[in-house]
Amino acid sequence: MIKRAFAFVVVALLLVIFFKMLMLWQPHTDLSGVAREYVAKEPNQLGAVNVVTAIVVTYRGLDTLGEVSVLFLAATGVALLLRRREKKEKGMKRRPASEFLNTGTNLLIPFIVMFGAYIFLNGHLSPGGGFQGGAVVASGILLSLLVFPRFSLNHALMNWLESLAGASYVVVGILGLVLAAGFLDNRFLPLGQYGALLSAGAIPIIYTFIGLKVGTELSGILENLKEE
Amino acid sequence: MILILGFAFVLMAIGFWGLLTRRNMIKMVISLSIVDTGLEIGMISIGYIKGRTAPILDSAVGIAQAVHKVVDPVPQALVLTAIVIGVAVNALMLAFVINLYQKKKSLDISDYRDMKW
Numbered sequence: 001m002i003k004r005a006f007a008f009v010v011v012a013l014l015l016v017i018f019f020k021m022l023m024l025w026q027p028h029t030d031l032s033g034v035a036r037e038y039v040a041k042e043p044n045q046l047g048a049v050n051v052v053t054a055i056v057v058t059y060r061g062l063d064t065l066g067e068v069s070v071l072f073l074a075a076t077g078v079a080l081l082l083r084r085r086e087k088k089e090k091g092m093k094r095r096p097a098s099e100f101l102n103t104g105t106n107l108l109i110p111f112i113v114m115f116g117a118y119i120f121l122n123g124h125l126s127p128g129g130g131f132q133g134g135a136v137v138a139s140g141i142l143l144s145l146l147v148f149p150r151f152s153l154n155h156a157l158m159n160w161l162e163s164l165a166g167a168s169y170v171v172v173g174i175l176g177l178v179l180a181a182g183f184l185d186n187r188f189l190p191l192g193q194y195g196a197l198l199s200a201g202a203i204p205i206i207y208t209f210i211g212l213k214v215g216t217e218l219s220g221i222l223e224n225l226k227e228e
Numbered sequence: 229m230i231l232i233l234g235f236a237f238v239l240m241a242i243g244f245w246g247l248l249t250r251r252n253m254i255k256m257v258i259s260l261s262i263v264d265t266g267l268e269i270g271m272i273s274i275g276y277i278k279g280r281t282a283p284i285l286d287s288a289v290g291i292a293q294a295v296h297k298v299v300d301p302v303p304q305a306l307v308l309t310a311i312v313i314g315v316a317v318n319a320l321m322l323a324f325v326i327n328l329y330q331k332k333k334s335l336d337i338s339d340y341r342d343m344k345w
Contacts, residue, residue, distance in 0.1 A: 007248035011241055018237035027229055028277050028300070035300045039283065043291045051283040051298070055305040067309045074316035081323040126284065131312055195286065214312075221319050225326070 047191035048124040048200035056129065057203050061184035065173070068210065072166060075217045082224045094149040105147045112140035120211030124200045130207040134214025141219040145226050153223050158216050165213035172206055232273040239266030253325045253335050257318065264314040268307045275300035 031039060038059060039051055048054040056064055096102075120133025144151050172184070179188035186206070192199035239262055246259030276299055283301035285294050325335070332339060 004249065007245065010248060011245045014244060015237075015241050018241065022230065022234055022237065025230070025233065025274075028275075030277070031295055031298070031300060035302050036295055038301060039285075039298055040295050043285055043294075049284055049286050051285060051301045052304045052308070055301055056308055060305060063309055067312050070313055071316050074320045077320050078323040081320075081327050125286075127282070129308075131308060218315075225319075225322065 043194065046186060046200060046203070047194055048203050049195055050124050050126065050129075052127075053124050053129050053203060053207070054200075057123075057206050058184060058186050061173070061206075064210070065169070065184070068166065068169065068213065071214065071217055072162075075162075075221050078221050078224050082227065096149055097147050101147050105143055109140050109144055112143070113137055116140065116211070116215065120207050121204060122197070123207040123211075124203045125195065125197070130210030131214055133207075133211040135218060137211070137215035138218035138222060141215075142222050145222060153219060155220075155223075158220050162213055162216040162220070165209045165216070169206060169209045169213070172202055172209065176202065229273050229276045229278075233270055236266045236270035236273060239263075239269065242266075251336050251338060253328070253337055254322075256337070257321045257325065260321070261314065261318055264310070264317075268310050268314075271303050271307050271310070275303035 038055060042048065042051055042054050046054045046058055097105075116133045116136035116139075118133075119128040119136055120130045123129030123133070141153070174183070176185035176188055177183045181187065184206070186201035186203050189201040189205070191201055198204065243259045243261075243263030243266060246262065247256055250256055250259060280297055280299045281289060283298040283304070285291055285298070289297050328340060329335060
């Protein structure tokens, strides 16, 4: 009873704060400050059509490196916590799925993975990028984990792929430091023609590595959660 | 956009209420995820400018006049990071819940009152 009242008071106070924030908020009418500089200077400096990708990968690239590290830590933590014991209790056998589900999944999975790869390859031209594409690829893996009772990923291969992708991301950053103006600068490759697939310097390469890393990482997390 | 910001605040309040009053551990994890989602919706809605379009500078928007035609791209970039961090935190919390459940076979958080030492 006391706990309920206490929770109610806390949420009511929170709602008062939010209401005051809502009433005092004036929406912007023009870009200002850093956003104006980014949108004005970005096509000539970096050559990417998608401004949000340019911000995430180059202007604020160090934050993305931190985010990739946090994801890696979480995947490692999940793998460590859910480590299987030596004697594997098999549990109940799952019966196989129906014919309709099997055929539909076999038809859909290549398209899902291809769509995910399309998303992270075109991150600099249209909305999307490494994280979104990696999540789509992991959702294809989740579909096959749910439908096929004996589906399992090769753990060693997943770990190697993920570590190599992460290390390559840092190597590309160091190449930017050595060959161009700074860490994770994308201009050490030519900027190319605006709007083409192979343009914007190293941005497609960086996003491809991030997409591979996130895809394999999320698939590893899902498989660890399924094993239990 | 005031409506969407209000909706985001309502989501955050619902999430906090669920976090404070629920005892089932999985419901607490889901409430925290709802708070995250509300916060991200709020952050994106703050960057909106009336009558403008997405910050993709293709031939429809044009490079020269882009500064007067696109919404603020910086909150969108920050929310991208926030969503990924939310996923990582959720995965780790659920792994903890699974481990705790295997020790005592109960999802009620008031069963886990003993200290470690």
